[in-house]
Structures are given as C-alpha cells and as structure tokens.
Amino acid sequence: xxxxxxxxxxxxxxxxxxxxxxxxxxxxxxxxxxxxxxxxxxxxxxxxxxxxxxxxxxxxxxxxxxxxxxxxxxxxxxxxxxxxxxxxxxxxxxxxxxxxxxxxxxxxxxxxxxxxxxxxxxxxxxxxxxxxxxxxxxxxxxxxxxxxxxxxxxxxxxxxxxxxxxxxxxxxxxxxxxxxxxxxxxxxxxxxxxxxxxxxxxxxxxxxxxxxxxxxxxxxxxxxxxxxxxxxxxxxxxxxxxxxxxxxxxxxxxxxxxxxxxxxxxxxxxxxxxxxxxxxxxxxxxxxxxxxxxxxxxxxxxxxxxxxxxxxxxxxxxxxxxxxxxxxxxxxxxxxxxxxxxxxxxxxxxx
Amino acid sequence: xxxxxxxxxxxxxxxxxxxxxxxxxxxxxxxxxxxxxxxxxxxxxxxxxxxxxxxxxxxxxxxxxxxxxxxxxxxxxxxxxxxxxxxxxxxxxxxxxxxxxxxxxxxxxxxxxxxxxxxxxxxxxxxxxxxxxxxxxxxxxxxxxxxxxxxxxxxxxxxxxxxxxxxxxxxxxxxxxxxxxxxxxxxxxxxxxxxxxxxxxxxxxxxxxxxxxxxxxxxxxxxxxxxxxxxxxxxxxxxxxxxxxxxxxxxxxxxxxxxxxxxxxxxxxxxxxxxxxxxxxxxxxxxxxxxxxxxxxxxxxxxxxxxxxxxxxxxxxxxxxxxxxxxxxxxxxxxxxxxxxxxxxxxxxxxxxxxxxxxxxxxxxxxxxxxxxxxxxxxxxxxxxxxxxxxxxxxxxxxxxxxxxxxxxxxxxxxxxxxxxxxxxxxxxxxxxxxxxxxxxxxxxxxxxxxxxxxxxxxxxxxxxxxxxxxxxxxxxxxxxxxxxxxxxxxxxxxxxxxxxxxxxxxxxxxxxxxxxxxxxxxxxxxxxxxxxxxxxxxxxxxxxxxxxxxxxxxxxxxxxxxxxxxxxxxxxxxxxxxxxxxxxxxxxxxxxxxxxxxxxxx
Numbered sequence: 024x025x026x027x028x029x030x031x032x033x034x035x036x037x038x039x040x041x042x043x044x045x046x047x048x049x050x051x052x053x054x055x056x057x058x059x060x061x062x063x064x065x066x067x068x069x070x071x072x073x074x075x076x077x078x079x080x081x082x083x084x085x086x087x088x089x090x091x092x093x094x095x096x097x098x099x100x101x102x103x104x105x106x107x108x109x110x111x112x113x114x115x116x117x118x119x120x121x122x123x124x125x126x127x128x129x130x131x132x133x134x135x136x137x138x139x140x141x142x143x144x145x146x147x148x149x150x151x152x153x154x155x156x157x158x159x160x161x162x163x164x165x166x167x168x169x170x171x172x173x174x175x176x177x178x179x180x181x182x183x184x185x186x187x188x189x190x191x192x193x194x195x196x197x198x199x200x201x202x203x204x205x206x207x208x209x210x211x212x213x214x215x216x217x218x219x220x221x222x223x224x225x226x227x228x229x230x231x232x233x234x235x236x237x238x239x240x241x242x243x244x245x246x247x248x249x250x251x252x253x254x255x256x257x258x259x260x261x262x263x264x265x266x267x268x269x270x271x272x273x274x275x276x277x278x279x280x281x282x283x284x285x286x287x288x289x290x291x292x293x294x295x296x297x298x299x300x301x302x303x304x305x306x307x308x309x310x311x312x313x314x315x316x317x318x319x320x321x322x323x324x325x326x327x328x329x330x331x332x333x334x335x336x337x338x339x340x341x342x343x344x345x346x347x348x349x350x351x352x353x354x355x356x357x358x359x360x361x362x363x364x365x366x367x368x369x370x371x372x373x374x
Numbered sequence: 375x376x377x378x379x380x381x382x383x384x385x386x387x388x389x390x391x392x393x394x395x396x397x398x399x400x401x402x403x404x405x406x407x408x409x410x411x412x413x414x415x416x417x418x419x420x421x422x423x424x425x426x427x428x429x430x431x432x433x434x435x436x437x438x439x440x441x442x443x444x445x446x447x448x449x450x451x452x453x454x455x456x457x458x459x460x461x462x463x464x465x466x467x468x469x470x471x472x473x474x475x476x477x478x479x480x481x482x483x484x485x486x487x488x489x490x491x492x493x494x495x496x497x498x499x500x501x502x503x504x505x506x507x508x509x510x511x512x513x514x515x516x517x518x519x520x521x522x523x524x525x526x527x528x529x530x531x532x533x534x535x536x537x538x539x540x541x542x543x544x545x546x547x548x549x550x551x552x553x554x555x556x557x558x559x560x561x562x563x564x565x566x567x568x569x570x571x572x573x574x575x576x577x578x579x580x581x582x583x584x585x586x587x588x589x590x591x592x593x594x595x596x597x598x599x600x601x602x603x604x605x606x607x608x609x610x611x612x613x614x615x616x617x618x619x620x621x622x623x624x625x626x627x628x629x630x631x632x633x634x635x636x637x638x639x640x641x642x643x644x645x646x647x648x649x650x651x652x653x654x655x656x657x658x659x660x661x662x663x664x665x666x667x668x669x670x671x672x673x674x675x676x677x678x679x680x681x682x683x684x685x686x687x688x689x690x691x692x693x694x695x696x697x698x699x700x701x702x703x704x705x706x707x708x709x710x711x712x713x714x715x716x717x718x719x720x721x722x723x724x725x726x727x728x729x730x731x732x733x734x735x736x737x738x739x740x741x742x743x744x745x746x747x748x749x750x751x752x753x754x755x756x757x758x759x760x761x762x763x764x765x766x767x768x769x770x771x772x773x774x775x776x777x778x779x780x781x782x783x784x785x786x787x788x789x790x791x792x793x794x795x796x797x798x799x800x801x802x803x804x805x806x807x808x809x810x811x812x813x814x815x816x817x818x819x820x821x822x823x824x825x826x827x828x829x830x831x832x833x834x835x836x837x838x839x840x841x842x843x844x845x846x847x848x849x850x851x852x853x854x855x856x857x858x859x860x861x862x863x864x865x866x867x868x869x870x871x872x873x874x875x876x877x878x879x880x881x882x883x884x885x886x887x888x889x890x891x892x893x894x895x896x897x898x899x900x901x902x903x904x905x906x907x908x909x910x911x912x913x914x915x916x917x918x919x920x921x922x923x924x925x926x927x928x929x930x931x932x933x934x935x936x937x938x939x940x941x942x943x944x945x946x947x948x949x950x951x952x953x954x955x956x957x958x959x960x961x962x963x964x965x966x967x968x969x970x971x972x973x974x975x976x977x
Contacts, residue, residue, distance in 0.1 A: 026810050027941055030818035032883045034448045034932040038904060046885070059875040059944025067880035214874055242875060242944045254873045258921045 028053040040077045049074045051098040059246075061213030061239030062091060062161050066098040068216050069130075072223040073100060076271070083128045084120055088113040088142060091168050092134030092161035092239075111142025114149035117156055118340070123351040125341050128227055129156035135176040136166055139194045143175075150203050150232045155339045157226040157233045160196050161213075163241040164252040171244030182249035195321075196236040201314055201332055207233035208313075208332040212257055213240065215328075221269040221296075222330060228269075230291035231339045238326065262320055265307055265329035266299040288333050298330060307332050375895050377917040377925075380866065383800040386953040388912060389930050390861045392455055395442035397774040399957050400424040402439060402455055403862040409462055410815065410855035417462035419472060424957065426496050426542075426773050427521075429534045432460030433843065434525055436652060436768040444859055447908075447932050448884070451823040453857045454846075461851050463534075469541070474503035474961070476545050481505035483787040486566040488555050488727075491519025492769050493572030493760025495542050496776025497783065500960040502545035504784060509566075510547055513554035515604075517543070520574050520761075521769065523600040524622070526629045527839050558756075559729045568755050568783045571728075571742075572776070575761035579720035581617060585675030589682040592675060595622045595718035602629055602838070611713025612636040615685055617672055618718035619649035624656065626716045627664045632838045639665045639710065641672070641685075643702075645692060658842075662831065667710075671702065676709055684711040721766045741765065748792040749779040757783055780960040788964075796963060799956035804949050805863055806940070812950055814863050816937040818883070819856035860935045864953045867926055869916040871947035874924070878939035878948055879903070884932045887939060892918070892925045902929055 031047050039045050049070040054063050073083065085105035087093035093113075096105050104127070108116040113131050121129045138146045138160050149158065164177040173181075176196070177189040200208045207229040211219040219237065226233035238257050240246050246253045270276060272293030286308065288296045298307055306312055313332045320327045351359060380386060388394050392402040401420055408417035421428035425435075435456050443452030483506050487494035490512035498508040516522060518535045543549050555561055562569060578594035586592060591611065595618065601607040614630045616623045619642030630638045640659065642649055645668050649656065660666065670687040677683065686709045690702040723741060728734055733753035735743040742751050744758045751758055759775030761767060782792040805813045827844045834840050846854065879887045888902040895913065899906040906913060906929035916926040940948040 027817070027936070027938060029881055029883050029938060030820070030934070030936065032448060032818060032820075032934060034884050035450075036904065036907060036932075037885075047883075057944065058942045059873070059877045061875065063880055063942075064876040067876065214876060216876065240875070242873075246873070254875060255921055258874075 026053075040074055042077050042079060044074065046070060046074045048102075049080065049100050051096075051101045054094075054098045056091060056094065056098075057167075057241075057243045059242035060091070061163065061237075061241070062095055063098065064213040064216065065132075065159065065161055065219070065237055065239055066095055068213075068219045068223055069095075069099045071216065072220050072227070075220070076224055076227065078128060078227075082126070083130065084117075084124065086113045086117040086120070086129070086131040086156075088133055088137040090134040090137045090166075091163075091241075092132055093137055095132040095161065111137055111140070111145055113137070113142065114145040114154070114158075118149060118152070118154055121154055121156060121340070122346075125155070125346070126350050129154070130227070131156055131158045133158065133160055135160060135162045135164060135174040135196075139175040139196060139199075143194070147199075147203055150200060150205050150234065153206060153231045153337060153339045153343070155230055155232070155341065157223065157229075157235060159223075159226075159235045159237060161239040162196065162236055162252075163239050163245055164193075164250070165241050165245045167241045167244055171241070178251040181251040182247075184244050184247055196234060197317060197327075197331060198314070200234045201310060201317075205234050205332065206231040206334045206337045207330075209234070209330045210236045210238070210326070210328045212238045212261060212326075212328060214254055214258065215261070218263070218267070218328065221267045224269040225267065225290065225294075225296045225330060228290040228292060228294045229333070229335065231335075231337060257326060260324055260326050262325040262327050263329050264305045264316065264320075264327050264331060267330050268297045268299070270295040270297060288335055290335060296330065296333075308334065375892060375898060375913070375915045377869075378912075378914045380864075380914070381800065383798040383955065385912070386800055386802075386862075386864050387798070387955045389864060389933075390953070390955070391442040391444050392439035392453075393862070393955060395438045396424075397438065397771045398424045398777065399774075399955065400439070401862070401955065403858055403860050404954075405462060406453070406455070406458055406855050406858040407814065407860070409458055409851065414462050414465040415467045415469060415472070418466040419469060421459055421462060422469075423959075425770060426499055426776070427492060427538045427769065428459050429463035429538050430492075430521060430530060431769060432456060432458075432463045433534065434521075434530050435459070435770055438770070444861055444932065444934075445857055448859070448934060449820070449822075453859075454823055454826075454854050457824075457826060457846055458851070458854060461846050464845050473541065473545075476502050477505040479505065480507050483507070483567040484509065484565070485783060485787075486511065486561055486564075486569045488561075488569065488571050489519055489573040489760075489762070490514075490517040490539075490549065490551075491572055491574050491760060491772065492521060493574075493762070493772040493776045493779070494570060495539060496773045497570050497572070497759065497780045498545070498547045499542045500777060500780035501783065502542070502547065503961055506784075506787070508547045510549045511553050511555050511561075512549070512551050515552050517549070517551070519572075520576075520596070523603045524596050524625065526599065526625050526632075527603065528628070528632065528834065528842050529625070531839065531841050555727050557729065558727055558734075559732050562732065562755070566755075567787050568757065570757045570759060570779055570783065571725075571762050572758075572760045572772070573725070573762045575721040575723045575766040577722045577724045578717065579722055581672060581717050581719050583672060583674050585677045585682075588677045588680070589675065591682040591713065592715045592717065595626050595716050596721060598716055599625060599629060602633065607633070609634045613712045614638045614714045614716065615710060615712045616640045616716045616718055617685075618642065618720070619644060619651055620718060620720070621651050621655050622721070623718035624651050624659045626718050627659050628662055629838070630714075630716070631662055631664070632835050639667055639712075641667045641670045641687065641710070643669070643671045643690070645669060648700075662834075670708070671704075673707065675715065682713065682715065684709050685715060721761070723762060723765060725762075747778070747795075748782040749775055750782055750786070750792055754786060777959055781958070781963055784960045784963055796958035798958065801954040801956060802864070802866065802951040803954075804951050805937075806949060810941065812937050812941075814860050814950075814952070815856060816860065816863070816935070816950070817856075818859075818934055818936050819853075821853050821857055823857065824850040824854045861933075862953050863935050863937070863950050865914075865928065865933065865935070865937075865939055866949045866951045867914070867916050867928075868947050868949075869919055869926065871945045872916075872919050872926060873945055873947075874919055874921050875944060877942040877944065881938045881942045883936060883938065884934055886929045886931065886933050888927045889919070889924050890927060898927060899929075902927060904929070906931060
C-alpha cells in the first residue's frame with residue numbers, strides 16, 4: 024500500500040471521452056491494498072471499461088461484501104453510488120437496489136472467500152434469479168486479510184507461503200456457474216487488460232447475471248514458486264479459449280470477422296460481442312461442450328480464459344417478475360404508496 | 375526498439391528539460407531544492423559553477439530553460455526558474471571562503487582578454503584558479519560590457535553587476551580600464567600565450583532612409599542606452615518612436631518613459647508572433663502603457679523646418695508565398711508625429727582592431743572563422759567567445775562560450791590538443807529512504823505560477839534607478855519551489871525484477887507507462903496508453919520482461935517524477951534515482967576522464 028495519493032493532473036494531450044471526462048474522473052480513492060495486488064489492476068480495468076463505455080459515474084451502483092476484494096469499489100468511480108454489505112450478503116443487497124433502480128448499472132465485486140465460502144448460497148441464488156448485474160470474483164486462492172490461509176478456490180497441490188499443501192477440492196466459480204445455469208460466464212486475469220477490459224464491457228452490457236472470475240494474484244501471500252495462483256504460474260498456463268471484441272452500438276461490425284471463425288452475440292442496447300475462436304473448436308453457446316472443454320484443459324493444468332459461455336436470450340429478474348419499465352424513484356408517491364385503503368384491499372385478496 | 379541505454383550521459387540529461395535547454399547546463403532542479411531547504415548560499419554556488427553570474431542572470435537571463443520546462447506541458451506555465459535564481463542571489467551569505475583558491479605561484483602562462491564583458495570574465499573565472507595570469511583590456515571606464523551599458527538599471531542595478539564581477543576581479547585579474555586595443559598584432563607581439571576576444575557586438579545597425587542625417591533627434595538604440603547608463607543623456611522628447619521589435623526596443627521604450635517620454639510607441643514591421651523580443655519583455659513594456667504598433671514598415675523621416683516632425687510608415691499585410699517565405703503587401707501610408715526616434719533594428723560585430731594578415735581568417739560576412747566546439751580561430755593562440763564569436767546572442771550563451779574557450783586555452787597553453795576534451799558523465803544515486811519515504815519532495819503541487827511583485831506604476835518612473843521587480847517574497851518562494859517536478863530524480867527500471875503486475879502502469883497519474891510488445895519507434899509511439907506524439911521527447915524502452923517477453927515503455931514527455939511507480943512496485947523494479955550530470959570545466963581537464971568521474975562521484 025502507499026500513503027501517497029495519486030495526484031489528479033490534467034496534462035496536455037490527455038484523452039477525454041464523449042462525456043468530456045478523462046480516465047481520472049473514473050478513479051476512486053487511494054488504494055490501501057498491497058503494492059502489486061492484482062485487485063488494483065482490476066480496478067484500473069474497470070476504470071478503463073467505464074471510461075470507454077462513456078458511462079456517467081452517477082448511473083452506476085457498486086456493491087461488495089467483505090475481504091481484500093471487497094475494498095475494490097472504493098478504488099474506482101468515487102462519484103458512483105455504492106454499498107459495502109455484510110460478508111457474503113452482497114447479492115441480496117444488490118438485488119434490492121436493482122429491484123427499485125433498474126436503469127443503473129449494477130456491479131458487484133467479491134472475492135473467492137466472500138462468494139465461494141460464506142456467500143456461496145447468496146451467489147447461487149442471485150445467479151438463479153438472473154439479476155442484471157456484473158458480478159466480479161477477484162480470485163487469488165487465499166484469505167489475504169487474515170494472512171494467507173487457503174480459500175475455497177485453492178487448487179489441489181498448491182503450496183501456501185510457509186509450505187503446507189492444499190488437499191481439498193477447489194470450488195471453481197466458472198464450473199459452478201455453468202452447473203447452476205448462468206447466462207454469462209467468463210474468466211480473465213488481472214495481468215491481461217487487453218482481454219479483461221472487453222470482458223468487463225460485455226458483462227456490463229449483458230442483460231442478466233454476468234459472472235466474471237478474475238485470477239488476481241495475491242502478491243503478499245500467494246505469489247511464490249509453488250503457488251498455482253501466482254503471476255508466473257498463471258502466465259505459463261494461461262489458455263485463451265476465445266478472443267473477444269466488444270463492439271459498441273454505433274460501430275459497424277467490420278469484415279475482418281469471417282463466418283465460421285467467429286460468433287456474433289447481440290447484447291442489450293445494441294452492443295455486440297464478436298467471439299473469435301483462437302484456433303480450436305470452441306462454441307461458447309453450447310453449455311455441454313463448454314463444460315467438457317474446460318474440464319479437459321483443467322486436467323492438463325491449463326487455465327481456460329475468455330468468454331466461456333453466453334446465453335443472451337434468457338430473461339432477467341425484471342422481465343421474469345414483469346416489473347414496470349421505470350425506476351421506482353420516478354414513480355409518483357401516490358402510485359407507489361396508494362394508502363391504507365388500498366393495502367387493506369390487497370390484504371383482503373390473500374385471506 | 376533496442377533497450378534504452380540510460381547510462382549514456384545525454385539520456386537523463388535530456389529528461390531534465392531545463393538543464394538540457396540551458397546553454398551552460400545549470401543544474402536547475404538541484405538548486406531549486408537547495409532554495410526549498412533555505413540553503414541559499416549553496417544554491418548560489420551551484421548556480422555560479424555553471425552560469426557564473428546568478429544575480430545578474432536571475433534578473434535578465436533570456437531563460438531558454440522556461441519554455442523547455444516540463445511543468446509547462448503539464449499545466450501550461452513553467453516554473454519561475456529565473457526568479458528563483460534571483461532568490462538565491464538575494465539571500466545568500468558571503469561566499470569568499472568558498473571560492474576556489476588562487477595559487478600564489480603562477481603557472482607562467484599569460485592570457486590577454488579583450489573586453490570586460492561576461493565572456494571574458496568567465497574565461498578569467500575558470501583560468502585564475504589554475505594559476506594563469508589574466509589581463510583584461512577594456513575600452514570603457516568600467517566593467518560589465520553590454521550588461522552594464524545596455525541593460526537599463528531599473529532591470530539590472532549596478533550594484534548587482536559590481537558584486538559579481540568584483541568576485542572574479544578579486545581573484546587577481548589584471549584589469550586595465552580605459553585601455554582600448556587598437557591592434558591585435560601589437561598585443562600578440564607582447565608575448566601572450568593566448569588571446570581571448572570577447573568584444574561583443576558593439577555597434578547598432580543603421581536605418582538609412584530619407585532625412586536620416588537632417589536632424590539630431592534620431593538615435594542608435596544601444597549607443598543611446600550606453601549614453602543614458604553613463605549619465606551623458608538625461609532627457610528625451612515627450613513623443614518617442616522606437617523602431618524595432620527586439621529586446622533592445624523594449625529597453626529603449628521603458629528607458630524613454632523614465633527620461634520624460636509621455637507618448638512612447640514601439641513600431642515594428644512584423645506581426646507580434648514574429649517579434650524577437652521575449653514574451654515577458656513585451657508584457658513588461660505593455661504594462662507600462664507603451665503602445666505596440668505592428669505591421670508598420672518605415673519609409674522616411676519627416677523633417678519640417680529643420681526639425682524632426684515624425685516618421686512615415688507603410689502599413690503592410692503579410693502572407694506566405696509558394697516557397698513559404700513571408701512577403702508583405704502595402705495597404706496604405708501613415709505619418710506618426712514624434713520628437714525623437716530611437717533605432718533598435720539590430721546589432722553588428724566590429725573588429726577594426728584585428729589586422730587581416732595575422733592568420734585570423736574572416737568569412738564573407740566579415741566574421742571571424744571560429745570553431746563551434748573549441749572557440750579557436752584559425753590562428754591557434756587566438757580564441758573568440760560571446761557575441762564576438764557568432765553574432766548577437768545573450769549572456770548565458772556568452773558564459774558557456776567562456777567556459778569552453780577556457781578549456782581550449784588551458785589545453786593550448788599546456789600543449790595538448792584542444793579537440794581532446796572530457797566527455798560529459800552522469801552519476802545516479804537512489805532517493806529511497808525507507809518504506810514510503812523518498813528524500814525529495816515528490817508530492818505534486820497543483821499551485822499556479824507565482825507573479826513577480828513590482829513597484830507601482832506611479833512610483834517606478836520617478837527615478838531611472840528604481841528596480842521594477844522586487845523579487846519573490848518568502849511565501850512566494852515556498853510555493854514556487856514546490857512547483858518544480860524534480861525531473862532530475864529519474865525513474866530507473868530494472869527489467870529482471872519486473873513481475874508485470876501493472877501496478878506502476880495503473881498508478882501513473884499522467885499515463886506515461888505501458889507494457890506492450892516491442893516494435894519500431896513510430897509504431898510503438900502510437901500503441902502506448904496515451905499516444906506519444908511529442909517526438910522531441912524520448913521513449914524509454916526496457917529489455918524483454920521475464921514472464922511474457924513484452925517490454926516496459928515510458929514516454930518521458932509529461933512524467934511528473936512523483937515516484938508513484940517506484941512506490942507501488944512490489945519488487946523494486948522501479949527506483950527513483952537522482953541523476954547528476956557531470957559537466958567538465960577547465961579545472962577538470964588535468965584529472966583525465968576516469969579520475970575526474972570518480973572525483974565527482976566522491977564529491
């Protein structure tokens with residue numbers, strides 16, 4: 024960590040987006056994470072993605088639980104809304120917020136502890152109801168805040184900093200989400216923004232629950248030689264299943280994408296995602312084959328990344344619940360709260 | 375691109391834009407830090423080592439450092455480098471005990487210096503500590519050359535000139551005032567081992583137009599300024615026209631206001647952006663309500679009844695022709711009434727005292743042929759420097775010429791080759807003190823440039839001698855020093871330590887770092903986080919990084935040297951190291967390259 028805050032400097036030639044904002048306008052407060060933490064890179068990727076999507080910061084709500092990862096929302100978009108919830112209970116709070124303010128981008132940042140241990144149930148149910156949010160799991164395989172014990176995502180055989188070997192099966196968020204019927208399942212790496220930024224953009228534009236598992240090395244407790252979640256190990260075993268390009272609504276899809284070699288997925292609001300196969304047979308719209316592909320590569324010790332499964336057709340929570348089009352904040356008070364007579368009327372119907 | 379060799383002395387020197395732009399390579403960031411610590415005498419001496427006249431230059435330097443200052447690219451206005459230099463000079467203590475010792479036993483070599491201006495004085499300053507006998511010949515009754523005769527005392531008080539020149543004269547220089555040299559041949563016959571000619575560019579250019587010689591009220595700018603400086607002229611008419619658009623014109627108009635001028639106009643042929651005067655000198659003149667008339671081409675002096683009544687001008691419009699040259703088109707004519715005209719249309723060299731048959735070659739413009747590195751003429755024992763060498767420049771250039779000529783004179787007198795000169799060097803030392811501690815002020819200060827406090831307009835015209843600029847106050851100094859970005863505290867990268875975590879890239883407040891695949895410079899410049907369009911500013915490229923084989927690229931352009939990359943780096947692949955550029959002077963030449971560098975490092 025550092026005590027020296029990043030100064031806000033407008034230098035000559037600084038790029039601005041269509042809203043007239045620079046990347047600095049999407050930044051948060053000074054990070055108190057360890058220097059070199061993967062989570063800081065993910066914050067930077069989020070900043071870049073929101074900047075490039077030209078999202079006004081006040082149109083975003085950020086959610087998190089507890090853990091190193093859950094500090095992240097403080098480190099991007101200070102001017103967005105946000106709630107830091109109880110450990111593992113962030114999905115419930117996000118659901119409540121999204122229920123009344125559906126027009127806001129909803130983004131949750133959690134970790135392997137917050138989502139795969141204490142919050143596994145909450146995670147599974149948010150996914151089941153297809154809550155319209157981007158759910159990022161900053162996955163480093165250890166409990167950093169409590170000094171490096173194995174987390175539920177630690178691989179079999181990986182060693183802790185002091186030498187103990189993990190023997191319990193890991194819970195893989197990607198396989199879990201596939202099993203639970205997720206509609207957008209992706210994996211990235213904090214050390215590869217070229218891939219991570221388009222994944223974040225696509226996840227934000229996906230109408231439904233977008234799970235983005237990001238390998239994010241813990242530079243203090245899990246970046247040593249026999250760790251399977253270190254920078255070096257991740258880079259050595261990194262395997263791209265797909266290459267993804269995010270295409271904003273106004274931009275035409277260029278001819279460089281040849282049919283048969285790429286798949287176009289239409290997202291909410293006119294954006295598209297072009298998935299280019301990286302040389303091998305992979306179909307991210309076929310759940311069974313995705314499952315087999317990931318399993319097969321995982322056995323070889325490879326870490327499969329990219330947009331691994333997408334189903335843009337399945338309806339999200341609001342559509343399923345048949346809610347009104349507006350945010351509840353825009354509904355007149357009399358309509359929201361029609362009075363005790365109306366309540367009595369309603370209760371009468373359940374007698 | 376190949377990995378950048380940062381040990382090549384010019385690489386980090388170039389990053390320190392101010393020092394690179396300064397002809398004398400003054401170590402600006404270091405002296406600003408010394409001022410920040412209240413060490414004014416140390417700051418003064420550091421300045422003196424390179425520019426010899428910090429008090430004078432702190433007032434009237436042409437400041438090539440300021441347009442180059444990185445701060446100007448970050449928030450539009452450069453650090454007030456020149457003004458801070460004056461702070462050091464104004465507040466220093468006595469320096470007598472810290473000046474070099476002058477050997478009592480001389481080395482037996484005698485050097486004649488013609489002209490007691492900044493170039494000759496610099497040569498004497500560098501050679502006296504080596505045991506040379508220096509004799510300065512000056513035609514005027516006082517020292518300082520154009521610094522005293524042409525720069526008005528309301529900008530540069532005489533006491534400041536006296537003070538800094540006497541330091542050098544007191545080394546034991548044989549100063550001969552009122553002693554013009556009429557024949558270089560005769561002087562050489564006296565047996566000097568070397569002669570240095572630092573006679574400046576002493577003659578003002580004429581403007582021959584109808585009526586020029588029919589009145590007494592047309593003056594040559596620099597001659598007139600000299601007459602004012604030495605008390606021969608005390609007044610001028612109420613309506614004055616100054617012809618020309620350079621810094622001499624600015625001095626003439628402001629001097630006129632102090633001698634009785636009420637309606638003073640500067641008239642120039644060119645549009646404003648093409649005027650030779652420095653922006654701040656133009657602004658100073660305008661602050662005193664001098665009217666600036668642009669695009670007026672002088673045609674004739676208007677003489678009525680034997681008296682100067684005015685001047686006739688063509689008003690012109692400028693456009694570029696096919697070859698890109700500026701051409702003027704006359705629109706109409708105007709007559710501007712006036713009582714006096716001062717011509718400030720340029721300066722010229724004059725060498726009437728140099729015989730053409732003594733081995734000194736002159737070129738087609740009647741200028742001596744002088745080597746640009748050694749300042750030696752075609753006669754091996756005669757050297758030139760300052761305006762006398764390559765025409766009118768400014769004080770700081772003359773000082774640098776003096777340093778280089780002193781090296782050459784020393785080598786010539788010792789019988790070694792003047793071409794065999796010491797190279798520049800660079801010394802690096804880490805500024806890391808501990809966790810989160812750096813031994814320099816690395817917090818970025820967003821403060822705006824301080825404005826110089828000045829004497830009120832009503833008061834300043836009362837006397838010629840009243841210095842207009844008052845110097846920074848303590849509070850202003852404290853704020854201005856923090857604006858310096860410490861460009862000499864360099865970001866030094868060790869590629870074998872990098873784990874490519876992106877922490878430095880993410881934290882950089884000016885987005886100047888990128889980890890990417892290597893490529894040719896042109897291609898790489900486009901692929902950075904923010905395209906590096908300022909091609910004058912170098913790119914740093916590391917060797918291949920361990921994990922992916924990519925390279926770390928840094929665009930030096932707007933780096934604010936805040937040290938956050940080093941602060942954030944988990945493996946100390948980045949470090950902040952102070953670069954000291956080693957500039958050789960005459961006194962270093964005897965030591966030889968290696969021992970010289972180790973000496974400087976130890977010191």
